[in-house]
Amino acid sequence: MAHIVILGAGIGGMPMAYEMRALARAEDKITVISNNPKFHFVPSNPWVAVDWRKRDDIEIEIAPVLAKKKIDFIGVGAKRLHPEKNQVELDDGRTVDYDYLVIATGPKLAFDEIEGLGPKGHTQSICHVDHAVEAEKGWQDFVKNPGHVVVGAVQGASCYGPAYEYAMIMDTDLRKRKIRDKVPMTFVTAEPYIGHLGLGGVGDSKGLLESVMRDRHIKWICNAKTTKxxxxxxxxxxxxxxxxxxxEHVLDFKFSMMLPAFKGIDAVFGIEGLTNPRGFILIDPQQRNPKFKNIYAVGVCVAIPPVEATPVPTGAPKTGYMIESMVTATAHNIRDELDGKQPSTKATWNAVCLADFGDTGACFVALPQIPPRNVNWFSQGKWVHLAKIAFEKYFMRKMKAGTSEPLFEKMVMNALGIMKLKDK
Structure with a gap:
């Protein structure tokens, strides 16, 4: 019997638990550790932040759904990983031994790197449902006395889609309230140009997103470093x-949401051979750490270099489809090890995103993520808005059911099918 521990229960950790249960031997024990008793669907946070969703709509109690699949759950955060002992030390003083560990924690949000940034400072966030709930409270106060909005992503950020989404969703909400004319908006981003997305652009993302921003009267500042x-x-x-x-710009605002840079969580930060200087987990092509070979990593916590050098630092995003491919590869590789084989499965690391703009949306497909690409496609339309709503409901239903079905892969195939139809 092997004990497989999954650290984290988000978009990487929950599918990892389900896929590992499906591929592991019957006698193998699987345990999920999380500092949060609930899973929440992060892509819906921009909707929560304008009261288009309630947090209950996008949350699931983790323990009951994992129990249905005979997966153990520990709802206590990790204080420190001790890879030389094969142990996870928990915040309550307990330790958990493992034979294999999958790190799927997501990032630490580095608000502290910029004075005054974040929910404890003077800007909002949509990175966590707790932040989105607080942002919604601020939004309700704002619409009673509107003014200038500043939205975007700071230097070192590696997730730009939600910033564009939230800007457009705010614009849509303001138009519905018939007060858009009272709200100047400025998009501030470390990207070298609108539509770079940390990917060097995808298709005509630059032209299309600039057109959308102009149409919605949103000004922008690129190559921007937020200093304070x-x-x-x-x-x-x-x-x-x-x-x-x-x-130098000094921007007055009444409401602001700025995505922060990411770091590795404190429990792993600074462990030599495990992480890079930012605390992200180092992995080989099989998702396995080169030094501690019984440790795998999936999702945003993985160390991936920027797609290209930019005047102001930008990171590479990890989209849902990429995370899912990491999960599938990891599950197969751990099974190989259980069978005495060498791990051989590699993740595809393709980038796919559905970005909702409130009443329309944009979809991009970058296969592979790093250019040159086999598929380099960007499109927009109301179908994206409808597709994201449908996918949210589908994903939440499947999470509750405990399926190991590759959900994001299905989304990609549907998007590629639409692309082919549009090309005809």
Missing amino acids: VEAGKMYVTEHNEDGTPKK
């Missing part, structure tokens, strides 16, 4: 293409 945030005031340095400062 005060109450109602953001300090931003715009840079030239060679990285030299170009212009």
Whole structure:
């Protein structure tokens, strides 16, 4: 019997538990550890932040659904990983021994790297459902007394889609309230151009997203480094293409949401051979850590270099489909090890995203993520908005059922099918 421990119960950790249960031997024990008793569907957070969803709509109690699949759950956070002992030390003092460990924690949100950033400072966040709930409270106050909105992503961020989504969703909500004319909006991003997305652009993402921003009267500042945030005031340095400062901006705002940079969580940060300097988990092509070979990692916590050098630092995103492919590869590789074989399965690392814009949306498919690509497609339309709503319901239903079905893969195949129809 082997004990397989999964650290984290998000979009990476929950599918990992289900797929591992489906592939593991009957006698193998699987345990999920999380500092949160509930799973929440992160892609829906922008909707929560404008009261288009309630947190109950996008949350599931973890323990009951895992129990149905004979998967143990420990609802206590990890204090420190001790890979040389094959142990996870928990916040309550307990330790959990493992034969194989899958790290699927997601990131630590590095609000502290910029003075005044984040929910404890002067900007909102949609990275966690708790943050989205607080942002919604701020939004309700804002619409009673509207003014300038600043939205975007700071230097080092590696997830840009939600910033664009939230900007467009706010725009849609304001138009529904018939107060859009009272709200100037500025999009501030570390990207070298609108639509870069941390991917060097996908298809005509630059042209299409610039057109959407112009159509919605959203101004933008690219190559932007946010240096400090005060109450109602953001300090931003715009840079030239060679990285030299170009212009200093002081932006007044009444409401702001800025995505932070990510780091590895404290429980793994600084473990030599396990993480890079930012605390992300180092892996080989089989998702396995090169030094501690019984440790695998999936999702946002994985160390992936930027797609290209940019004047202001930008990170590479890890989309749902990519995370799912990491999960599938990891489950097969651990099974290989259980059978005495060498791990051989590699994740595809393709980038796919459905971005909701409130009443329309955009979809991109980058196969593979790093150019040159076999598929390099970006499109927009109301179908994306409807597709994301449908996918949210489908994903939540499958999570409750405990399925190991590759949900994001199905989404990708549907998107590629639509692409082929559009091409005809």
